[in-house]
Amino acid sequence: MQFKKVWDVAVVGAGPAGSTASYHLAEHDLEVLLLDQERFPRFKPCGGALSKKVKKFLPLDFDVLKGNEIYGAYFSFKGQETFRIEADNFIAKLIHREIFDQLLLEKAVRGGACFVGGERIIGVQKERNLMRLTSHRGEIYLARIVIGADGPRGITTRYMNPEHSEAMGVAIEEEMEIEPERNLRYVFLDFGRFPWGYGWVFPKEGLSSVGCGAILERKRIPLKGEFDQMKGGFGFLPEKANRRKGWLLPYFGEFSYRRAEEKMLLVGDAARFMDPFLGEGIYYALASATFAAESVLKFVEKRVSLRETYLSLVQREIMNELKHAARMAEFIYPKLWLGFKALKRSHQLGFLYMDVMSGLLPYSAFNKRLFHAIKEAGQQKLKRMLSK
């Protein structure tokens, strides 16, 4: 009789979340199987903006990571009223995801994880004390614990949240060759066209990222048409894109969502850990993967509840922050014009937001300042109207 190998941990999805969790677990001598439907290196639509706060959880040296360093942003409202905010130091690096994800995967494999690419998981089941994964080729994998890192609508998310239908965002992204003489120091952010989102140009060496993200459940618009109009307005973009792709964005809201079970955890986009205001997800993928690995190790060593350890870590370090980010999105997006004007008037707000991006200021503190500035902008508008 042939016995099937039982892995300590099987990780579904080898994006930043899956590779980071695999790396930490394999480093601690657990037998880790890392599965992805794609063969690597693979393309992933993404702006590739890495804020400085990723340093805390990135298992690579951020300082030597190749990427275009960004010092500020041009803001516009439907292509008008453009202004620029610039910092003394760089605020983010723009990386290429094919390269970044490959580096993380190599780190996990060098740490001892076993990677199988081109293996799409189509079934997740509990089987007595084990978890059972089935691939599209009919291959069966058994593991004591499963980590779901397969993105916003992956099989692991659907297994844990079969009836969930809360808001999802949609994004379009194109890769474009922008003239090399274009200044690479700034990103371009256009607000006002896309409900609960924005359009962007993230210039990089090689192919740049041009895209938009929105939550269409909040307001139906012809997204592609608006996107093309935005690109036309920028003037310096080439007519032809190298690649165009649509993608889902997970929305983190204050609704109930299952992220952990006795033998299974969700991390990264699969757990809906994405900043609902800015769309930053890589930091949260790395952070939640690190907490998932920590929880698995505690479970193995001390037999404490995997579910409770993970939920208390992410509650404290991720969900509290995202809750405030969601409140800011709920507050600002319905009155975006006022928020834009407040930012144009007070660049100080922009600098404060850069501190949020760098992990120096929590969203809760930023929100207080923002509410105050918007209130002032509203009062001034009212005064102007009354004095006419």
Ligand SMILES: Cc1cc2nc3c(=O)[nH]c(=O)nc-3n(C[C@H](O)[C@H](O)[C@H](O)COP(=O)(O)OP(=O)(O)OC[C@H]3O[C@@H](n4cnc5c(N)ncnc54)[C@H](O)[C@@H]3O)c2cc1C
């Ligand atoms: C257009 C766009 C722009 C963005 N820009 C930024 C940005 O500038 N900065 C930022 O921080 N974040 C950005 N994000 C968000 C960021 O891309 C995600 O938050 C991040 O990729 C999440 O990492 P992850 O590891 O959880 O998931 P992913 O990176 O999506 O990896 C999931 C992996 O799972 C695999 N998979 C899926 N299903 C299966 C299956 N059934 N079986 C096996 N494998 C499977 C996939 O092939 C994939 O490799 C952007 C997102 C989009 C869509």
